[in-house]
Amino acid sequence: xxxxIVGSGLAGFTAYQALRRGGLEQGEIAVFGTEADPAxxxxxxxxxxxxxxxxxxxxxxxxxxxFPGLAFSSVRRRRSLRPLVESVCDRYHPTVDEFLAHVExxxxxSGWDQSVRAxxxxxxxxxxxxxxxxxxxxxxxxxxxxxxxxxxxxxxxRIDPRAVHAYEPHxxxxxVTVVGAGLAAATEWLNALxxxxxxxxxxxxxxxxxxxxxxxxxxxxxxxxxxxxLAPGERAARLRDxxxxxxxxxxxxxxxxxxxxxEGRFRVEQSVNGSEQVICATGFRRGFAHDPLLxxxxxxxxxxxxxxxxVLAPDGAVAxxxxxxxxxxxxGAPAQWAFPAADTLAGARYAAHGFLRRIAxxxxx
Amino acid sequence: MSYTLRGRIESRLAALLPVLVAALAIALSxxxxxxxxxxxxxxxxxxxxxxQAYHRVLRYQPGxxxxxxxxxxxxxxxLLMHVTGVMAPLAQAIAxxxxxxxxxxxxxxAAFPLLRLGYAEEGGELGRLxxxxxxxxxxGLAASASVAYALRPPVVHLAAGVHQGPLVITRREVLSGExxxxxxxxxxVRANGVTIRxxxxxxxxxxxxxxxxxxxxxxxxxxxxxxxxxxxxxxGGVMIKDCSVDMLGNPLGQGIxxxxxxxxxxxxxxxxxxxxxxxxxxxxxxxxxxxxxxVSRTQIAGISMTEMSMGKIQSNEVRDALxxxxxxxxxxxxxxxxxxxxxxxxxxxxxxxxxAGFGVEVLFGAEAELSxxxxxxxxxxxxxxxSSLARRER
Numbered sequence: 048x049x050x051x052i053v054g055s056g057l058a059g060f061t062a063y064q065a066l067r068r069g070g071l072e073q074g075e076i077a078v079f080g081t082e083a084d085p086a087x088x089x090x091x092x093x094x095x096x097x098x099x100x101x102x103x104x105x106x107x108x109x110x111x112x113x114f115p116g117l118a119f120s121s122v123r124r125r126r127s128l129r130p131l132v133e134s135v136c137d138r139y140h141p142t143v144d145e146f147l148a149h150v151e152x153x154x155x156x157s158g159w160d161q162s163v164r165a166x167x168x169x170x171x172x173x174x175x176x177x178x179x180x181x182x183x184x185x186x187x188x189x190x191x192x193x194x195x196x197x198x199x200x201x202x203x204x205r206i207d208p209r210a211v212h213a214y215e216p217h218x219x220x221x222x223v224t225v226v227g228a229g230l231a232a233a234t235e236w237l238n239a240l241x242x243x244x245x246x247x248x249x250x251x252x253x254x255x256x257x258x259x260x261x262x263x264x265x266x267x268x269x270x271x272x273x274x275x276x277l278a279p280g281e282r283a284a285r286l287r288d289x290x291x292x293x294x295x296x297x298x299x300x301x302x303x304x305x306x307x308x309x310e311g312r313f314r315v316e317q318s319v320n321g322s323e324q325v326i327c328a329t330g331f332r333r334g335f336a337h338d339p340l341l342x343x344x345x346x347x348x349x350x351x352x353x354x355x356x357x358v359l360a361p362d363g364a365v366a367x368x369x370x371x372x373x374x375x376x377x378x379g380a381p382a383q384w385a386f387p388a389a390d391t392l393a394g395a396r397y398a399a400h401g402f403l404r405r406i407a408x409x410x411x412x
Numbered sequence: 413m414s415y416t417l418r419g420r421i422e423s424r425l426a427a428l429l430p431v432l433v434a435a436l437a438i439a440l441s442x443x444x445x446x447x448x449x450x451x452x453x454x455x456x457x458x459x460x461x462x463x464q465a466y467h468r469v470l471r472y473q474p475g476x477x478x479x480x481x482x483x484x485x486x487x488x489x490x491l492l493m494h495v496t497g498v499m500a501p502l503a504q505a506i507a508x509x510x511x512x513x514x515x516x517x518x519x520x521x522a523a524f525p526l527l528r529l530g531y532a533e534e535g536g537e538l539g540r541l542x543x544x545x546x547x548x549x550x551x552g553l554a555a556s557a558s559v560a561y562a563l564r565p566p567v568v569h570l571a572a573g574v575h576q577g578p579l580v581i582t583r584r585e586v587l588s589g590e591x592x593x594x595x596x597x598x599x600x601v602r603a604n605g606v607t608i609r610x611x612x613x614x615x616x617x618x619x620x621x622x623x624x625x626x627x628x629x630x631x632x633x634x635x636x637x638x639x640x641x642x643x644x645x646x647x648g649g650v651m652i653k654d655c656s657v658d659m660l661g662n663p664l665g666q667g668i669x670x671x672x673x674x675x676x677x678x679x680x681x682x683x684x685x686x687x688x689x690x691x692x693x694x695x696x697x698x699x700x701x702x703x704x705x706x707v708s709r710t711q712i713a714g715i716s717m718t719e720m721s722m723g724k725i726q727s728n729e730v731r732d733a734l735x736x737x738x739x740x741x742x743x744x745x746x747x748x749x750x751x752x753x754x755x756x757x758x759x760x761x762x763x764x765x766x767x768a769g770f771g772v773e774v775l776f777g778a779e780a781e782l783s784x785x786x787x788x789x790x791x792x793x794x795x796x797x798x799s800s801l802a803r804r805e806r
Contacts, residue, residue, distance in 0.1 A: 065529065106532065113532045114525040135475035263472040267535040269414035270471075393533070400530045 050406060051180060053168045053340070054192035055080020056088055057109065058379035058395040060150070062190050064157055065111040065399035069407065073158040079168045079180060083160050085109075086150045088194060092214040093143050096234045096328075101141050102259065102295065105134040107392040108146070109153050111399065117141040117149060137258065171344050177373045187409065190402045191344075192378035195390070196337035199329045201226060204319065213328035219244045220323035224316075227328030228254035229292035233300050235328050240307050247322055248315045255293035261388045265289065274387065275361045282384070283354040289387045292330075331380065341381060356384040362401030363389075374405040413520075414472045419536025420462045426538055426545035427519050428455055431512035432552045436559060438508070445563075446493075448556045450505055453492045454512065455549075457485060475521070482513045570595070570611060578616055581606050598638065601625055601648075608633055618644035619657070626676055630655055638665060642689065645670040645679070652681045659689030663711045671696035674720075681705060691739075692730070695721045708732050713739040714753070717746045718778075726750055735759035735767040737790060740800075741775040748772055748782045756790035770795040774802045781805060 050071060052059040055078050066076055082088065101107055105116030118139050121130035133139035141149075154160065168180045177185030204210040204226070211217040213231045219242035225235045228250040239246045264270030277285060294300065307313035319325055334355025335341040341357065344350065350367055351358040359377060360366045363385040368375040376382075378398035382389035386397045415423070428451065435447035461484075470477070486509050493505065525531045528538055538545065567586040570593040577597030581587060584603050589611035598616020599608065607629040613619045619635030619642045622628050626649040634656035635642040642657035642665065643650075650670065657667040667686035670679050674697050684705045686692040692707030696719040703726045707714040714730030717723055718741035725746055730737040730753045737753035740746035751772075758769035766775060769791025774780045776798045783805035787793040796802045 068529070111529050112525045114522045137474050264414040267414040267533050268416050268419070268537070269535045271533075272416070397530075397533050400533065403529070 049187045050075055051077045051079065051178075051184070051186040051189045052192060053079050053171065053180065053189060054194060054379070055082055055085055055163055056192060056194045056379070057085055057150070057392065058192035058194070058390075058398065059190070060085030060154070060159065061109040061111075061392065061395035062192065062378055062399035062402055063159055063162065064109050064153060065396070065403050066406070067157050068111040069403045071406075073161045076162045077186070078159070078163045079166050080163060081165065081167055083163045083165065085154060085159065086147055090147065091216070095214050095216050096231050097238045098143055098234060101143065101146055102230055103140070103392055104137060104259075105130075105139050105141070107141065108149055109392060109395070111396065111403075113396075117145060120149065121145055169340060169343070170347075171340065171375065173348060173368045173373075173375070178368070178375055187372065188374040188376075188402070188406050190374075190376050190378055190398070191340065191381070192395075192398075193338050193340055193381065195331035195380050196334070196341075197332045198327075199332045200327055201329060204325055204327055207325060209323065210325040210327055213326050217324075217326065218242075221245065222322040222324070223247070224249055224319050224322040224325045225328055226250070226319065226325065227292060227330070228252065228294075229328065229330060230260075230294040231330065232292070232328035233294040235326050236313065237300065237303055239326070240303060240312060244312075244324075245322075246307065246313045247320060248313070249317065249319055250292075250315070252291075255291055256296040257293045258295050259388070260293060260391065261289045265387050266393055271361070271386065275385075279353045279358065283356065286356065286383055286387055287354075290383070333380075335381060338381070341377075353384075357381060359385040361385055362404065363398040364401065364405060369405065372409060374402065374409070376402045376405065378402070413532060414535055415467070415470075416535030416537060417463065417467045418542075419534065419538075420467060421459065422538045422542030422545060423520055423524065423536040424455075424458050424462060424516075425549050426524070426542060427516035428458075428512065429545060429548055429552065430515045430519075431508065432549065432556070434511060435508060436552070436556060438504070439556070439559060439563070445560060446501075446505065447508060448560065449496075450489065450493065450508060451556075452553070453489055453496070454485070454509065457488045457492060461485065461488075478513070478517055485509075486513075565605060565607065574614075577613075581608075587611060601628055604628075607631065612636075613638075615639070618642070620644070622646070622648045622650055624648055629653070634658075638662065641666045641669045642686070643668045645673065647672050647676070649673055649676040650679045652679075653683055655681075655684040657684065657686045657689075657692075659692075660687055660709070662689055665689050666694050667692040667707070667710070669694050669696075670698050670700055671719075673698045673700075674722075678723075686710075691716045692733075694718070695723065697721060699723055701726070703727050705729070706731075710734065712736065713773075714756075715739070716741065717744050718742045720744055721746075723747070724749070728752075729754070731755050732757070735769065736773045736795075737771045737787070739773050739775065740778045740780040741773075743777040744779075746774075746778065746780045748780050748785060750784040752786045754786075754789045756792075758791040766795060766797055768792045768795065772802075773797070774800040776800065779803075 105118035106113040108117050118130040118134035130139050172179045177187045178189045179185050198212045219239045223239040223244045224247040226249045335357050363382045364376040380390040382398050386394050388394045435451045438447040565584045565586050570589040572590045572592035574594045577595045579595050580600045582602045584605035586607040588609045594612045596614045599620045601622040604625050605627040609631040612634045615637045618640050619638035621644045623646040628650045630652045632654045636658035659667050667689040679700045681702045686707045690712045692710045692714045694716040698721050700723040705728045708731040710733045713736040714733040716739040721744040725748045727750045732755040737756040753771035756769045759767035771787030771790040771793050773795040779801045781803050
């Protein structure tokens with residue numbers, strides 16, 4: 048066994064698709080994770096915020112190549128060319144159901160389930176000949192895609208009985224305060240308004256309006272090349288700036304919010320007031336230290352870190368533990384040091400391509 | 413897509429490969445240069461736009477931008493073809509561009525991402541594929557040059573002496589006569605792009621006949637003894653330079669007759685010497701430039717531009733014509749400049765006033781602009797009849 052993926056979520060799943068496309072058989076890839084369904088975690092979160100449409104566009108899928116995008120399957124499903132036209136104009140967003148159907152189809156076709164070993168990995172250790180996972184191995188090439196290290200809670204609300212996190216299942220009270228300014232918060236504003244609630248938005252700063260969660264040039268070498276050249280401190284600052292809360296511009300959000308504001312049902316305040324319910328749309332915890340596997344990896348191998356990010360090569364590999372014979376790479380949110388949008392599907396594909404290139408160029412394979 | 417500069421260039425070069433192949437096919441099938449010239453212009457204009465404009469202005473290029481950018485590049489291509497004198501059928505040139513544009517879209521959105529998984533995130537860079545595309549394009553252009561060389565028209569040398577005709581030319585070629593080469597019985601052109609050079613033609617129904625073919629060049633040919641016309645052109649484009657046509661003894665034939673070519677562009681008769689015949693040089697429904705010719709002893713008119721023709725009659729010398737020296741007739745539009753008409757004799761004895769020996773005559777709704785003509789030594793100088801218009805310019 049030469050290749051392992053730690054994490055059975057969407058980032059690991061996307062990497063698995065790329066590896067299969069790259070010529071690896073099911074039996075050559077071991078996937079370690081707690082769920083066989085790669086969308087299990089994501090599905091719960093999407094359902095919690097009643098998400099119906101993806102923020103990503105046609106290429107927001109788990110195939111190894113951007114083509115064909117989800118707009119093509121939507122054309123077949125909807126029997127209309129509209130998805131393609133919208134895709135050309137960057138206005139196509141697959142529905143959550145379309146995306147999940149796509150994941151299910153890829154799961155069956157790729158033999159994913161046969162490669163999954165239902166086990167949580169707690170330790171990655173570099174040894175002669177590769178990397179051991181909880182003593183199993185060694186594996187020549189390991190991709191660690193552990194997902195987000197838990198939900199982020201504002202400290203003052205951690206023990207507040209009114210508080211619920213946006214990504215946890217919840218209903219809506221008659222008065223709701225939503226903390227946060229990203230897409231989840233914006234979605235929750237609309238959800239609570241639609242449920243008849245009076246909504247208060249609490250946020251530290253005005254949200255950025257952007258179609259994707261980072262500017263488009265950072266999805267290609269056009270923007271990445273200069274990002275990769277930044278000094279560590281500047282790069283961390285750039286990352287913090289890029290990863291600030293944002294949600295897309297457009298009438299889908301603006302019209303109901305303006306209408307509700309005119310009716311006195313939506314307003315912005317600086318702090319949490321006396322609402323019956325407080326929804327924390329504050330995303331996820333950030334930094335390797337919150338993930339036990341990564342924290343141990345850093346500690347035991349003395350890996351270089353900057354402001355909570357593990358320093359990575361541009362392709363997402365941990366340079367200190369990778370060479371011509373072995374690879375340790377990260378995918379998903381921990382790979383933001385290499386690719387700011389690493390926690391998106393495009394980011395998962397980027398990490399997968401980098402990992403595949405490393406394997407392809409390995410002289411021991 | 414957010415292209416890197418290298419990605420833009422590599423993607424463009426790779427996308428031009430099928431266009432080059434198509435252009436080669438068209439060039440080979442039509443024996444024309446323009447498709448390859450057009451590809452060269454597309455490449456040059458595209459690279460300039462990539463490096464000087466697109467890369468600077470477009471940090472991100474949405475899919476829909478391909479339409480206005482394509483329209484811009486098409487306009488630029490048409491302009492460059494006009495400026496550089498590339499003679500291409502516009503519809504075909506647009507079709508070639510449109511096909512290339514469509515191929516570029518299919519390649520950029522589908523084929524390249526499938527061939528190279530990291531195509532999008534690498535900003536359109538194609539790695540080895542890009543380098544291969546550049547090499548292939550270079551090889552393709554070199555091959556194009558070879559094809560161009562191979563497509564040069566073959567030269568057929570006609571030896572000195574008399575060759576029995578009629579000689580029928582059915583392929584694109586250069587027929588080059590050695591001094592003293594004579595074809596008896598006429599030459600019939602039945603192919604586009606034929607050049608006949610330094611050949612004398614004696615006899616024949618028509619001396620040289622071109623019906624329905626384009627791009628014929630007659631260079632230093634001489635014709636005599638034709639039963640009908642000396643040089644007879646119908647529905648074809650022709651350039652006649654430095655010819656000699658002897659129609660003496662044939663009062664009903666035309667020296668040079670170019671008719672019904674209004675849809676095939678401009679023809680030209682330049683530097684010819686025509687003697688005798690009904691008309692020395694005559695055009696019907698044609699666009700023709702008639703310049704620097706010597707015409708004499710004709711029975712109806714020395715030079716006649718008629719039947720809704722358009723063109724220039726310039727710097728010719730017409731001598732001893734009967735009835736009319738230069739005629740612009742039947743709703744034609746003529747520029748008549750710097751001609752010398754001498755010795756035109758009256759043919760009006762039967763009462764036809766239009767045959768009174770005019771140096772220049774404008775007849776039946778025609779319009780002529782005259783300037784710098786010497787018409788003084790004729791039976792009459794200028795005649796304007798039947799709702800025609802003659803404007804004299806200083």
